[in-house]
Amino acid sequence: MNKYIETVLADVRAKNADQKEFLQAVEEVLTTLAPVIEANKAYEENAILERLVQPERTIIFRVPWVDDKGKVRVNRGYRIQFNSAIGPYKGGLRFDPSVNLSVLKFLAFEQIFKNSLTTLPMGGGKGGSDFNPKQSPHTPGKRCSDGEVMRFCQSFMTALYHYIGADTDVPAGDMNVGGREIGYLFGQYKRLANEWTGVLTGKGLSFGGSLIRPEATGYGDIYFAENMLAKRGETIEGKRCVVSGSGNVASFAAEKLIALGAKVLTLSDRSGAIYAKDGISDNMLKDIMHLKTVERGEFADFAKKTKGVKFFKGANSWQLADKIDCAFPCARQNELNGEDAAYLLKHGCTLVGEGANMPSTPEAINAFLKAKIMFSPGKASNAGGVATSGLEMSQNSERISWTREQVDNRLRDIMKAIHDNAWEAAEKYGKKGNYVVGANIAGFTKVADAMVAQGIC
Numbered sequence: 001m002n003k004y005i006e007t008v009l010a011d012v013r014a015k016n017a018d019q020k021e022f023l024q025a026v027e028e029v030l031t032t033l034a035p036v037i038e039a040n041k042a043y044e045e046n047a048i049l050e051r052l053v054q055p056e057r058t059i060i061f062r063v064p065w066v067d068d069k070g071k072v073r074v075n076r077g078y079r080i081q082f083n084s085a086i087g088p089y090k091g092g093l094r095f096d097p098s099v100n101l102s103v104l105k106f107l108a109f110e111q112i113f114k115n116s117l118t119t120l121p122m123g124g125g126k127g128g129s130d131f132n133p134k135q136s137p138h139t140p141g142k143r144c145s146d147g148e149v150m151r152f153c154q155s156f157m158t159a160l161y162h163y164i165g166a167d168t169d170v171p172a173g174d175m176n177v178g179g180r181e182i183g184y185l186f187g188q189y190k191r192l193a194n195e196w197t198g199v200l201t202g203k204g205l206s207f208g209g210s211l212i213r214p215e216a217t218g219y220g221d222i223y224f225a226e227n228m229l230a231k232r233g234e235t236i237e238g239k240r241c242v243v244s245g246s247g248n249v250a251s252f253a254a255e256k257l258i259a260l261g262a263k264v265l266t267l268s269d270r271s272g273a274i275y276a277k278d279g280i281s282d283n284m285l286k287d288i289m290h291l292k293t294v295e296r297g298e299f300a301d302f303a304k305k306t307k308g309v310k311f312f313k314g315a316n317s318w319q320l321a322d323k324i325d326c327a328f329p330c331a332r333q334n335e336l337n338g339e340d341a342a343y344l345l346k347h348g349c350t351l352v353g354e355g356a357n358m359p360s361t362p363e364a365i366n367a368f369l370k371a372k373i374m375f376s377p378g379k380a381s382n383a384g385g386v387a388t389s390g391l392e393m394s395q396n397s398e399r400i401s402w403t404r405e406q407v408d409n410r411l412r413d414i415m416k417a418i419h420d421n422a423w424e425a426a427e428k429y430g431k432k433g434n435y436v437v438g439a440n441i442a443g444f445t446k447v448a449d450a451m452v453a454q455g456i457c
């Protein structure tokens, strides 16, 4: 390995020994950058890698709130403002008990390159809390009420609002942070700052949200897959697809797949996975979206009342079907391991399009690259969400709203541009067809050049 990269990696490991997800993300990127680091001495001379792996600012704060029984609860809130070389920090908020510094630093680090790939001026950030809206703190098996979620969001924003702004840092949603939460967060920001600006994206349509933003990450993942397939003279129509998750990204990825004539065989959630031998129908998917966004229920109950669907408790989506063309991991990090990868390859899979952030383990990625199948890393193929957030920011600044078609066409163009940039960068550095190397180099170069141009800061 390149000596400079090796030294920086050793230092990152020593300083962040307990942050396993962050280390995984940094290693995944840095180990692919040797050709571009060697071709441009200015990067080492300006200590670009040493600066790139260090967040510009990490904010940790307490979030006190009162539950429905009148008891005071305290959670931990975070915002990682990782890199602002090419634009204001931009990245989602995640509310989940698994949230910690390592997870958020990995997500914010990935976001730097993803945002750079979108071609829009956005830096990298991420935030969230260990708050669990899916488990009431006082009643086992029940979710937090809307009132509890609102009081939590108001307290979270009361602490966060000092550090964000339309030209500083623009958060959005992520796991367990959807339209409801963004609405409460936006309301509290507006009240504290006494201004109406596009400080958050993913807003409701009646207050500055963009059409297609909810769909964008899932749709974008499939548009990226279409671009990969086109390189091999294929289309998505008729492909047998396994999808994981059933939240925002998964459900819209499935919707687009069905619309394009592909078969969606599986979806999953925390309770397990569902398998539909003949494919999930349009109507079934509508019921699933209702289950997840309105009833906020689980597949365990859904499968009991739905014909044509089998439920596998505690299973993931990967090892249920016996003939698979494409896989779309859209739930969470490290959800597809080496064993799952071996199963997918053995059962015919020739395309993996990551919708989630870092869903494939390093073993799985190596297996896909070794087999030379089409594999797109999340930072490229799930960038449609943040790209459309960028479009929402533009619409807010101009005080206009684009039509559904306008936004969807921009999204398609952006996903094609990301695909082509990653393809060309891989080809330029002798790794034709390797989107991991291509996306990392294309995303890195723009940020690194901006950092060099801005001096030591």
Ligand code: NDP
Binding pocket: 173, 174, 175, 176, 177, 217, 245, 246, 247, 248, 249, 250, 268, 269, 270, 271, 292, 298, 330, 331, 332, 333, 355, 356, 357, 382, 383, 385, 386
């Ligand atoms: P959601 O909260 O809407 O959905 C997450 C899904 O993952 C749910 O189906 C959830 O199940 C499932 N899940 C979560 N934890 C586990 C677990 N431990 N075991 C099994 N299943 C689990 O999140 P999103 O769809 O927004 O995000 C999914 C992924 O995509 C994340 O990695 C996120 O960072 C990434 N992403 C999201 C973007 C967006 O625009 N939303 C943009 C780019 C990336 P259950 O329903 O039971 O909770």
